[in-house]
Amino acid sequence: MRIVITGASSGLGEALALHYASKENTLVLIARREDRLADVADRCRERGAEVEILVADVNNFKQMGEIGGRLCEKTIDRIILNAGISVGHSGGVTPFEDFHRLFQTNFLSVHALLEPIIPKVIAQGHGEIVFISSLASILTMPTSIAYSSSKRALNAYAEGLHHQLKPHGINVMTIMPGFIDSEMTQKNRFKMPFLMKTEEGIARITHAIERKKIRYAFPFRFYLMIRIVSLFPQSLRDKIVHFTNFKKGA
Ligand SMILES: NC(=O)c1ccc[n+]([C@@H]2O[C@H](COP(=O)([O-])OP(=O)(O)OC[C@H]3O[C@@H](n4cnc5c(N)ncnc54)[C@H](OP(=O)(O)O)[C@@H]3O)[C@@H](O)[C@H]2O)c1
Numbered sequence: 001m002r003i004v005i006t007g008a009s010s011g012l013g014e015a016l017a018l019h020y021a022s023k024e025n026t027l028v029l030i031a032r033r034e035d036r037l038a039d040v041a042d043r044c045r046e047r048g049a050e051v052e053i054l055v056a057d058v059n060n061f062k063q064m065g066e067i068g069g070r071l072c073e074k075t076i077d078r079i080i081l082n083a084g085i086s087v088g089h090s091g092g093v094t095p096f097e098d099f100h101r102l103f104q105t106n107f108l109s110v111h112a113l114l115e116p117i118i119p120k121v122i123a124q125g126h127g128e129i130v131f132i133s134s135l136a137s138i139l140t141m142p143t144s145i146a147y148s149s150s151k152r153a154l155n156a157y158a159e160g161l162h163h164q165l166k167p168h169g170i171n172v173m174t175i176m177p178g179f180i181d182s183e184m185t186q187k188n189r190f191k192m193p194f195l196m197k198t199e200e201g202i203a204r205i206t207h208a209i210e211r212k213k214i215r216y217a218f219p220f221r222f223y224l225m226i227r228i229v230s231l232f233p234q235s236l237r238d239k240i241v242h243f244t245n246f247k248k249g250a
Helices: 011-020 034-046 061-071 096-124 145-168 198-210 220-231 234-247
Strands: 002-006 026-031 050-055 078-081 128-132 171-177 215-218
Touching: 002 011, 011 026, 011 034, 011 198, 026 034, 034 050, 061 096, 078 096, 096 128, 096 145, 128 145, 128 198, 145 171, 171 198, 198 215, 215 220, 220 234
Parallel strands: 002 026, 002 078, 026 050, 078 128, 128 171, 171 215
Antiparallel strands: none
16 A cells, blocks of 8 residues: 555554554655654555655645645555644633644644545545544633644544545545643643554554544544533523633633
8 A cells, every 4th residue: 555644753643553554554654753753654665665754844825736646646545634733721811823834733734635636536446544533622621722723623524525525536534632641732831632542543543544444533432531521501501611721821
């Protein structure tokens, strides 16, 4: 398989690259940090994979379009849109600049890359497009307004793309993880419920991809709690959100 992974220089993207590294697979790894990407690529090659690295900033939309076009020169069996950033806010009004950065990286960059790829996978008649969203896309805390909004926009995009591409035999999948150990979560100063080890998170994500899950939110207990809270009357939901936020120290 030829598998493209964005944000492959650390965290989930790095672990996904290593998971898929075998002599059956060709990997195309994208991120900004060249040294980190080269290190991941070397370890993937040791496992028998053919690897190409593309050092790029997903916020450079023109470059993303060009990379998308170049990727189309060969078959694309699976593309995992994983590159992302989070910015937490302890209180006050979210700066516009943070909204801008989060929407660029977590949302707009995705279509900049996919625009040329979508006709290609339609022509191929097969392919998988996997979005790494977040449980934060279904519950917005006062401290994560910009991050949650960007991931919820991603869900809406993925939903529409699923309906558009399903008739062409393309599987579009949205993965919504809770907290998984990575550089992103190591920065968090609050208690992260149900925090998973990277390997455990990757095992669940890759299993969901193999099963071609259209939407997969995990860990189940955390997802269930969020779903149950969403059924409560608004006044009770307000109390729970404010209590949880208070516990986060915000
Ligand atoms: N860890 C969690 O608990 C968790 C939970 C839910 C969802 N997620 C999502 O999972 C994805 C991966 O996050 P992670 O936890 O693995 O964090 P991470 O270790 O910080 O990895 C983020 C990756 O995205 C890349 N990236 C960020 N900005 C980029 C840019 N402008 N251009 C190109 N690449 C960029 C980074 O590479 P460079 O810095 O080298 O460019 C890095 O490879 C994100 O979309 C995140 O929102 C994570």
